[in-house]
Amino acid sequence: MTTTTSPGAGGNSVSEGGDAQVPKGPNEVTVTIDGVPVNVPKGTLVIRAAERIGIEIPRFCDHPLLDPIGACRQCLVDVALPDKEGTPRPMPKPQASCTMVASEGMVVNTQNTSAVADKAQHGIIEFLLVNHPLDCPVCDKGGECPLQNQSMSNGRPDSRYEDVKRTYPKPINVSAQILLDRDRCILCTRCTRFADEIAGDPYLVLAERGGLQQVSIYEEKPFDSYFSGNTVQICPVGALTGAAYRFRSRPFDLVSTSSVCEHCASGCGIRTDHRRGVVLRRMGLNTPEVNAEWNCDKGRWAFTYATQPDRIELPMVRGDDGDLRVVGWPEALAVAAKGLAGSRAGVLVGGRVSAEDAYAYGKFARTVLGTNDVDFRARPHTAEEADFLARHVVGTGVPEAAGFSEGARGVSEGAAEGTGGGTGVSYADLEQAKAVLLVGFEPEDESPIVFLRLRKAFRKHGTRVFSVAPFTSRGLKKMGGTLVPTAPGHEAETLRALAGSKTGRLADEALTDGGIVLVGERLAQTPGALTAAAGLAAAKGARLAWVPRRAGERGALEAGAIGHLLPGGRPVTDPAARAEVAAVWESGSLPQTPGRDSASIIAAAADGTLDALVVGGVDPLDLALPEAAAALERAFVVSFELRESAVTAVADVVLPVAPHAHKAGSFVDWEGRVRPFERALSSNAVSDYRAIDMLASEMGHFIETRTQAEIQAQFEALGPWSGQRAAATATPATPVVSTGAGEFVLATWATLLDAGRMQDGEPFLAGTAPRTVARVSPRAATWLGVGEDDTVTVTGPGGAVTVPAVIAGDMVDGVVWLPTNSPGCSVYRDLGARAGDHVNVTKGGLA
Amino acid sequence: MTDTLTPVLTRFWDVPESWKLATYERHDGYRALRKALTMKPEEVLAEVKDSSIRGRGGAGFPTGLKWSFMSPPDGGPRYLVVNADESEPGTCKDIPLMMANPHELVEGAAIASYAIGCEKAFIYLRGEVVHVYRRLLSAVAEARAAGYLGRDVLGSGATLDIVVHAGAGAYECGEETALLDSLEGRRGQPRSKPPFPGAQGLYARPTSVNNVESIASVAGILRHGADWFKSMGTEKSTGFGIFSLSGHVAHPGQFEAPLGITMRELLDLAGGIRQGHRLKFWTPGGSSTPILTEDYLDVPLDFDSVAAAGSMLGTRALQVFDETVSVVRAVARWTEFYQHESCGKCTPCREGTYWLRQVMTRLEHGKGSQDDVDKLLDMCENILGRAFCALGDAATMPVTSGIKHFREEFEAGMHTPADVLFPLANSALFEVSDTKESSGMVTT
Numbered sequence A: 001m002t003t004t005t006s007p008g009a010g011g012n013s014v015s016e017g018g019d020a021q022v023p024k025g026p027n028e029v030t031v032t033i034d035g036v037p038v039n040v041p042k043g044t045l046v047i048r049a050a051e052r053i054g055i056e057i058p059r060f061c062d063h064p065l066l067d068p069i070g071a072c073r074q075c076l077v078d079v080a081l082p083d084k085e086g087t088p089r090p091m092p093k094p095q096a097s098c099t100m101v102a103s104e105g106m107v108v109n110t111q112n113t114s115a116v117a118d119k120a121q122h123g124i125i126e127f128l129l130v131n132h133p134l135d136c137p138v139c140d141k142g143g144e145c146p147l148q149n150q151s152m153s154n155g156r157p158d159s160r161y162e163d164v165k166r167t168y169p170k171p172i173n174v175s176a177q178i179l180l181d182r183d184r185c186i187l188c189t190r191c192t193r194f195a196d197e198i199a200g201d202p203y204l205v206l207a208e209r210g211g212l213q214q215v216s217i218y219e220e221k222p223f224d225s226y227f228s229g230n231t232v233q234i235c236p237v238g239a240l241t242g243a244a245y246r247f248r249s250r251p252f253d254l255v256s257t258s259s260v261c262e263h264c265a266s267g268c269g270i271r272t273d274h275r276r277g278v279v280l281r282r283m284g285l286n287t288p289e290v291n292a293e294w295n296c297d298k299g300r301w302a303f304t305y306a307t308q309p310d311r312i313e314l315p316m317v318r319g320d321d322g323d324l325r326v327v328g329w330p331e332a333l334a335v336a337a338k339g340l341a342g343s344r345a346g347v348l349v350g351g352r353v354s355a356e357d358a359y360a361y362g363k364f365a366r367t368v369l370g371t372n373d374v375d376f377r378a379r380p381h382t383a384e385e386a387d388f389l390a391r392h393v394v395g396t397g398v399p400e401a402a403g404f405s406e407g408a409r410g411v412s413e414g415a416a417e418g419t420g421g422g423t424g425v426s427y428a429d430l431e432q433a434k435a436v437l438l439v440g441f442e443p444e445d446e447s448p449i450v451f452l453r454l455r456k457a458f459r460k461h462g463t464r465v466f467s468v469a470p471f472t473s474r475g476l477k478k479m480g481g482t483l484v485p486t487a488p489g490h491e492a493e494t495l496r497a498l499a500g501s502k503t504g505r506l507a508d509e510a511l512t513d514g515g516i517v518l519v520g521e522r523l524a525q526t527p528g529a530l531t532a533a534a535g536l537a538a539a540k541g542a543r544l545a546w547v548p549r550r551a552g553e554r555g556a557l558e559a560g561a562i563g564h565l566l567p568g569g570r571p572v573t574d575p576a577a578r579a580e581v582a583a584v585w586e587s588g589s590l591p592q593t594p595g596r597d598s599a600s601i602i603a604a605a606a607d608g609t610l611d612a613l614v615v616g617g618v619d620p621l622d623l624a625l626p627e628a629a630a631a632l633e634r635a636f637v638v639s640f641e642l643r644e645s646a647v648t649a650v651a652d653v654v655l656p657v658a659p660h661a662h663k664a665g666s667f668v669d670w671e672g673r674v675r676p677f678e679r680a681l682s683s684n685a686v687s688d689y690r691a692i693d694m695l696a697s698e699m700g701h702f703i704e705t706r707t708q709a710e711i712q713a714q715f716e717a718l719g720p721w722s723g724q725r726a727a728a729t730a731t732p733a734t735p736v737v738s739t740g741a742g743e744f745v746l747a748t749w750a751t752l753l754d755a756g757r758m759q760d761g762e763p764f765l766a767g768t769a770p771r772t773v774a775r776v777s778p779r780a781a782t783w784l785g786v787g788e789d790d791t792v793t794v795t796g797p798g799g800a801v802t803v804p805a806v807i808a809g810d811m812v813d814g815v816v817w818l819p820t821n822s823p824g825c826s827v828y829r830d831l832g833a834r835a836g837d838h839v840n841v842t843k844g845g846l847a
Numbered sequence B: 001m002t003d004t005l006t007p008v009l010t011r012f013w014d015v016p017e018s019w020k021l022a023t024y025e026r027h028d029g030y031r032a033l034r035k036a037l038t039m040k041p042e043e044v045l046a047e048v049k050d051s052s053i054r055g056r057g058g059a060g061f062p063t064g065l066k067w068s069f070m071s072p073p074d075g076g077p078r079y080l081v082v083n084a085d086e087s088e089p090g091t092c093k094d095i096p097l098m099m100a101n102p103h104e105l106v107e108g109a110a111i112a113s114y115a116i117g118c119e120k121a122f123i124y125l126r127g128e129v130v131h132v133y134r135r136l137l138s139a140v141a142e143a144r145a146a147g148y149l150g151r152d153v154l155g156s157g158a159t160l161d162i163v164v165h166a167g168a169g170a171y172e173c174g175e176e177t178a179l180l181d182s183l184e185g186r187r188g189q190p191r192s193k194p195p196f197p198g199a200q201g202l203y204a205r206p207t208s209v210n211n212v213e214s215i216a217s218v219a220g221i222l223r224h225g226a227d228w229f230k231s232m233g234t235e236k237s238t239g240f241g242i243f244s245l246s247g248h249v250a251h252p253g254q255f256e257a258p259l260g261i262t263m264r265e266l267l268d269l270a271g272g273i274r275q276g277h278r279l280k281f282w283t284p285g286g287s288s289t290p291i292l293t294e295d296y297l298d299v300p301l302d303f304d305s306v307a308a309a310g311s312m313l314g315t316r317a318l319q320v321f322d323e324t325v326s327v328v329r330a331v332a333r334w335t336e337f338y339q340h341e342s343c344g345k346c347t348p349c350r351e352g353t354y355w356l357r358q359v360m361t362r363l364e365h366g367k368g369s370q371d372d373v374d375k376l377l378d379m380c381e382n383i384l385g386r387a388f389c390a391l392g393d394a395a396t397m398p399v400t401s402g403i404k405h406f407r408e409e410f411e412a413g414m415h416t417p418a419d420v421l422f423p424l425a426n427s428a429l430f431e432v433s434d435t436k437e438s439s440g441m442v443t444t
């Protein structure tokens, strides 16, 4: 060793020299790389061991999250292995460091210290460029391309190749979104391995051999995967491009912001890249504890909704003529304040808000409107669910959520030491679990990163996944999962007698030993089911977690944007809890009657019990309440909105709020982990909390939600709640309500890609969405006289849809599945039905 | 060395209907299996180990050792996979053997299966040879009907069965791990080692992959004993093997002889170089083994002596070229072969052979450039030992050995087409009307 590091220079404090080794752990081996000894856990690949000491070996096919393959041969190094006496014996030829496992006493010489390794690497780069078009100047990857970069760092300055290059017509579509330029491809198989291993969608494959080997799709079978965009991101050259970004920009013109996706409760870290005020692309941001390096296509490509022509940028009030007219902020606030003053108002908070926004809505309701009538659940919900959230979910964040802003941490840590049954299940817990039972939850559609983690758990740790659902979905297959067949509406029965069915017994046994129960928000729709799930978890000693669909729901729960809970899960009925909050809020007293939930707020507005509504980005259709339209029509409505909507169409005042890219804040993911995000674009658009603060001021209240810092200071001052959790109030287990007389029970959930408004303006993404179909059992198909792809008509109380049928092999007889909100099939609007309702099914067109 | 020729596997190829069970039984067929079944499996393995037979598929790894390196039995399946993909240019021993005497392979496979605890063996056959496929299928059917395969073979209690699988015709599928992937229904591309097939082979179970001739020879070893086998060949390359002479010899064909025989002796047996010509160069073991010249005629053809002479024994595919042959043209043909057969998995082989082929085509057409020869050598250096499997290494052998012995012919490629220096018609053993040369285009 020639380098010495004095303790003063930040090195180890040692008695002699400065080169003391970190002590070796029991499961570690010592290898020497370029003369530097390093201890690494057994099983570590040489290329990873080198990274530990800052030695970068060039590579293409290697990817730390994919299984090693050793195909590109770029990472060749010289290796010597100790013989019996311990003397290193050089191996006859250089070895691929990405497939070779470090072993005790191994001596590695990389390009830095071995002329042979260096020449080998130069040789590989030269070969890779033999058939490469060298069209860097017009390639999207130019400027951030591993091939370009490593050609500079580890390649020859010039090429000796003077023969004919292989060419292909370029590009070809492998899906509606993804284009492949085969001539740029270096056949590293990262994309095909991703598709096969990580996503479980092996529809991107290699075809042909030798010099004609190429990435390909099956005939007539596009690369349809919710995760396809990740292949674009990990392609080490510009061979795979997304149609949405192709030829739009050069990487060096982009400004990147670290952000968090607003589309679901998975909580993906993303990178938002913009140029001169326009977001051009989003990518997965490496967040090992959450989304690793991946995200889903919705998170990657669905961002143009915010720049549609119907975007609202200026405040508006409704004139006497019934039309909205643009006004200045002071006028809009004055009109809103006047309308709300002295009214009996309720607050509906959408599921897209940040935790800070939700906090402001909650505080506004209590301190300005003097009511607990606030609810973030813009979807079917129940009182049983509210109890469940209070008892088992709120305040059960992941303990290690540190590193985030202190204040925001308070949001989830409120009652981290809480007494609830499910304390902070994390992604890591899913990965290590022996068994996971899904109830009313389809991870691939409803929380894609949970799906990826469960698939990884299945592949790498043998986790057994069970699903209480009406049929085996593609997602369940990819998790190696087992179906516990259950018609919607019957989940509670299944859970109460889990061991009663064949596969249920397997689930019951598997859960006993380190199991996790994951319930989806849909489960609220079955009376008694959430209670039964909690009961099952308690009986089995299994852990319990709730996975909502929308990104803002968990944060809103923690922030107290729900009728019976104040921030941190403090029960509104608990005087001590109210006192704590009142002290921080510097408000005399807080309302103590638990508030109405969204449905009751709507009902009260419809019958005139409430006369005003404050609505923060809610699509009334999502509530699946027939009286929603009447309620909005009747009440004085203040709408905080991004774009024109069914609410702004009838609102009295419309206050524009900032789209995701224009604001900073935090989401709380399903784990209860706080996920702060930065503002990517600067503009004078304001986040909801700021607009609410202005409205409060106008009404003579100072609620101090002007800035994130103010809100954070209050979170901090509040600290965790250490008192009793809210007691159960609702009586669950009312029998299944059926609103129709049909022969079939409706099963439904929203597919990840569908007709949701937050996917507007991205036709390439829409092209990869699953087809709108109705799934029925084989027996039902026979009975209906339909074959695969024949149309069926599903009729509910509010109307009918006619869509192609797909025969799902193990669908529970008598159940029909439809996507909740896809093109040509909006279950709430078109059928007027919800999951568990009875509907009629007939052969297409016969209704 | 006692005898020049030692016909064992070839002992009755000329008998009518040599491929029938009855013929085989008349020639001691299935005696060895009966004997093996009276022994314990480990005794059979010990006998094969004791014979010191080295694999006949090219690399020469001791067969008994390979079997004993398999992971110990754990109650799950274990597999024997016979490598019958024979696709190496020049190599033509396994296919005639299976054609003329398939039962010797079936018997050997049954014995080998018994020794390693395998109940289901596979023969992975090169797909193009449909007639051999039929012979193997009917041999297996005959053996099964006669009770040599199936459940409780010959009342021993052992289950031994064979599945014959026809590949789709890829040279790379002869590489043992690519073969296993192909057999499992995947693309024929090699796997990373470790894990080796002995630990995780077919369907991730312990597997031994052995060449046709290696397995067929096991029958003889059991019939006559390890000492009989060792009495032939050299100390480190025991036994006999089929030597396949092709090209410019008077009588091309198969010569089963002890290992250690010399090329000079074999040429004598084959009637010498064709009339009026003299030897220019030859391959000892197929196109993947560096070419040798007249100077090496007395090298004993055993594994170690040929290696010491700078080449490899390989599959004893002795391709003979006389003075009419352009080395550049021959190497260009071989290079086209490797480029065409490269599986494409790894960069140096896929791109390297693509480049080599173009340079060789130019040299053949007299359109080489000044630094082509050095460039070829440097490219080969960047492929050899850098590729994922031995196919890439093999692709460099004809080029580097060709340049080593005949550099001036490569240099002539800078200005004079090979066909001018060595008109193709002079090399042909038959009338050629149209000298069809490589187009130089990739026509995979």
Ligand SMILES: Cc1cc2nc3c(=O)[nH]c(=O)nc-3n(C[C@H](O)[C@H](O)[C@H](O)COP(=O)(O)O)c2cc1C
Pocket (backbone or CB within 6 Å): B054, B055, B056, B057, B058, B059, B060, B061, B063, B066, B083, B084, B085, B086, B087, B088, B171, B172, B173, B174, B175, B176, B177, B209, B210, B211, B212, B214, B215, B389, B390, B391
């Ligand atoms: C490109 C390539 C092709 C090969 N083709 C064959 C073949 O056709 N037959 C064969 O027995 N071995 C072939 N081998 C060698 C096998 O990988 C393996 O070493 C052999 O089957 C082992 O049998 P043995 O131990 O009986 O020799 C090939 C190897 C390579 C790299």
Ligand code: SF4
Pocket (backbone or CB within 6 Å): A184, A185, A186, A187, A188, A189, A190, A191, A192, A215, A231, A234, A235, A236, A237, A239, A240
């Ligand atoms: S398309 Fe990209 S990721 Fe896929 S094999 Fe080619 S270079 Fe690799």
Ligand code: SF4
Pocket (backbone or CB within 6 Å): A261, A262, A263, A264, A265, A266, A267, A268, A291, A295, A296, A297, A298, A299, A300, A447, A448, A449
């Ligand atoms: S999984 Fe959820 S959070 Fe992640 S990118 Fe997709 S929609 Fe966004």
Ligand code: SF4
Pocket (backbone or CB within 6 Å): B172, B189, B190, B341, B342, B343, B344, B345, B346, B347, B349, B350, B387, B388, B389, B390, B391, B392, B393
């Ligand atoms: S050397 Fe590489 S490309 Fe060539 S056959 Fe082997 S694995 Fe395939």
Ligand code: FES
Pocket (backbone or CB within 6 Å): A058, A059, A060, A061, A062, A069, A070, A071, A072, A073, A074, A075, A076, A096, A097, A098, A099
């Ligand atoms: S990075 Fe190691 S072989 Fe590709």
